[in-house]
Amino acid sequence: METQDFEKLLIKSAFSCMVCDGEIDNNEMDLIKSLFRASSLQATTNIDDLLNQFIGEINSQGNDFLRIFLKELRIAVLTEEEELKLIDFCLKTIYSDFEVKYNEIKFFKIIRSKLKVSNETILEKFSTKDIFLEKSFEIIKEKLPSIEQFLEEDIITEKYIDRLKDDFFSNTALPQFETIKTFDNGFLDSVKE
Numbered sequence: 001m002e003t004q005d006f007e008k009l010l011i012k013s014a015f016s017c018m019v020c021d022g023e024i025d026n027n028e029m030d031l032i033k034s035l036f037r038a039s040s041l042q043a044t045t046n047i048d049d050l051l052n053q054f055i056g057e058i059n060s061q062g063n064d065f066l067r068i069f070l071k072e073l074r075i076a077v078l079t080e081e082e083e084l085k086l087i088d089f090c091l092k093t094i095y096s097d098f099e100v101k102y103n104e105i106k107f108f109k110i111i112r113s114k115l116k117v118s119n120e121t122i123l124e125k126f127s128t129k130d131i132f133l134e135k136s137f138e139i140i141k142e143k144l145p146s147i148e149q150f151l152e153e154d155i156i157t158e159k160y161i162d163r164l165k166d167d168f169f170s171n172t173a174l175p176q177f178e179t180i181k182t183f184d185n186g187f188l189d190s191v192k193e
Contacts, residue, residue: 006082007039009072013086013111015054016069017093020107020168022175025097029180035089051180059176063169066107070165073114083117084125091126091150100144106168108150113161119151 001009014035018028029051036047058065078086090111094104 001076001078001082003040004044006078007041009076010086010089011036011039011041011050012054012069013073014089014093015051016066017090017104017107017111019058019174019177020066020172021101021103022172023097024177027096027098028093031089031093031096048180055177055179058174062174063172067165067169070110070114073111078115080117080121083115084122087112087115087117087122088126095144098144103168103172105150106164110161110165110168112151122151 011032014028014032018024018032032051033047036042036050041050054065061068090108094100094108
């Protein structure tokens, strides 16, 4: 996949994981902004404008925004390395507010169903502890689900994924989100320490 197309897909993936629980947390927003700063998109796009575009789309489309994202993900031709990077940013986004809701796990499982990389490869690459290497994470990691729980074998069939999507979208009412204001609450600085 072209670099800029993949980077935009990464940002949209993280954004979708951020809003799937109906909330936008400052830590999640900081994480997405750090992803953007590490991308080549910053030469042509303003992150606040891109996020406000996504917020405008989700406010007007509701759950259809997430459905469209999932279709984009399904048809994307990604390497295993790109799939692992996407999983990394999705998990980091979900964990970044230090609270994992069941809706986020369901949504991740739907994302996971669109990827070809094996669970074994995912587990070799990631551990819950590796997602965040900060001091405060050690204290609360016991309260967060492990990566294994995101990959637990449900009986994965096309019918199951359809039911999971139906359940997610029928039980998820996304609120109207406020546009992004430029802010920096220092979360990323604390992660680097």
